[in-house]
Amino acid sequence: MVKVEFLGPIGKSPIEVDASTLAELAEILKKDAEVAKWLENSAVAVNDTLVESLEMKLNSGDRVSLLPPVCGG
Amino acid sequence: MVKVEFLGPIGKSPIEVDASTLAELAEILKKDAEVAKWLENSAVAVNDTLVESLEMKLNSGDRVSLLPPVCGG
Amino acid sequence: MVLIYKGPIDVDSLLSRWYGAEHNRNYGAMVTFVGTVREENGIEALSFDIYRPLLEKWFEEWKRKLEKEGALLAMAHSEGDVPVHTSSFACAIFSPKRRVALKMLEAFVEDFKANAPIWKYDVVEGKRIYAAERSTPMAGSGLLAKGK
Amino acid sequence: MVLIYKGPIDVDSLLSRWYGAEHNRNYGAMVTFVGTVREENGIEALSFDIYRPLLEKWFEEWKRKLEKEGALLAMAHSEGDVPVHTSSFACAIFSPKRRVALKMLEAFVEDFKANAPIWKYDVVEGKRIYAAERSTPMAGSGLLAKGK
Numbered sequence: 001m002v003k004v005e006f007l008g009p010i011g012k013s014p015i016e017v018d019a020s021t022l023a024e025l026a027e028i029l030k031k032d033a034e035v036a037k038w039l040e041n042s043a044v045a046v047n048d049t050l051v052e053s054l055e056m057k058l059n060s061g062d063r064v065s066l067l068p069p070v071c072g073g
Numbered sequence: 074m075v076k077v078e079f080l081g082p083i084g085k086s087p088i089e090v091d092a093s094t095l096a097e098l099a100e101i102l103k104k105d106a107e108v109a110k111w112l113e114n115s116a117v118a119v120n121d122t123l124v125e126s127l128e129m130k131l132n133s134g135d136r137v138s139l140l141p142p143v144c145g146g
Numbered sequence: 147m148v149l150i151y152k153g154p155i156d157v158d159s160l161l162s163r164w165y166g167a168e169h170n171r172n173y174g175a176m177v178t179f180v181g182t183v184r185e186e187n188g189i190e191a192l193s194f195d196i197y198r199p200l201l202e203k204w205f206e207e208w209k210r211k212l213e214k215e216g217a218l219l220a221m222a223h224s225e226g227d228v229p230v231h232t233s234s235f236a237c238a239i240f241s242p243k244r245r246v247a248l249k250m251l252e253a254f255v256e257d258f259k260a261n262a263p264i265w266k267y268d269v270v271e272g273k274r275i276y277a278a279e280r281s282t283p284m285a286g287s288g289l290l291a292k293g294k
Numbered sequence: 295m296v297l298i299y300k301g302p303i304d305v306d307s308l309l310s311r312w313y314g315a316e317h318n319r320n321y322g323a324m325v326t327f328v329g330t331v332r333e334e335n336g337i338e339a340l341s342f343d344i345y346r347p348l349l350e351k352w353f354e355e356w357k358r359k360l361e362k363e364g365a366l367l368a369m370a371h372s373e374g375d376v377p378v379h380t381s382s383f384a385c386a387i388f389s390p391k392r393r394v395a396l397k398m399l400e401a402f403v404e405d406f407k408a409n410a411p412i413w414k415y416d417v418v419e420g421k422r423i424y425a426a427e428r429s430t431p432m433a434g435s436g437l438l439a440k441g442k
Binding site: 029030065071072 | 181194195197199200203223234235255258259260261262263264265266267276277278280281282283284285286287288289290291292
């Protein structure tokens, strides 16, 4: 199982899902209306490292974070 | 008479000279060895306004300042 | 390490602390940036969420970049509510050379705005409203919207 | 008006004074630059001469330029001896917009170096030596070397 957390304004509690790649996770999240609208403009981190490829393998216990548009300062 | 003051590192006391234009003043200062070497890289102010033309008329009581290369900060 | 304040930054003591720690280490230039909450659109405050693990990584990368230029970077940010006319962000760069400090301050602050994992909310009548229009998708955003 | 210090600037109280006077006037960004005397070439201190009337004119022109952008400029400089690891120059820009503050800080500091009527001396074994090689002729220099 992979833990998915939704940062900042997404305002949703973490969920646990069964996915072995980011591409699989993407398909699962697209079906969640609350989350789907954030996918287009959110960055993705796996275990606190920003990632850029959907092919990335996920292992049980991995933590995936969705980071919506930012504005510090 | 015009008062000429020498700022910063020129380190010379002010002098009074008889000159009716900056061009005339330039000829006088070129004859002063102590001052001549500073003319090439000094800016000139008349009554605390920087000037750019040798044709400028000088009136009795005017104050001319020589400003050698600067380095603040 | 990024200094995180709960609420507004105490700017006087922060700048004094930074200057005090570094002025005798032979840096010729200190530049600082302080961001203060403006009164506009009827807000009472801004409020911030921070994702600390990634903020720390992002900051340490910038710190290393500046170290290569012989310069030192320090940063503080607020979490939670920051009332109008108080400050939520501060940073300082110490450098032997003034040009490095001036160039890097601008580059750092612009990248901070675009990529530091911090979320901003307007606080109006006690309610937090995400500042969506002023926010920027981080580099690499939209990955999970791709695919089939 | 430029604040002139006899000897080193008290940076803590100066920055605190500037921030304190302006943070509640709805400027979103404060940027500051502080110049500190580096220990190099065996100097004990730097020393400065200032020609105040022209410094004031030069500064007021910059102040007006920044006011057109909605920004506020403040500056302090030392006269006389400033020991190694103490500070001789400070400035601050307050602006509603961060980009104006960042751009203008760089432009102001560079023009300050090139055109503010201030002369610098190294102090070595109590003697003042004009820093000729690090100095820049002001705009328009050489006028009196022209002619016949």
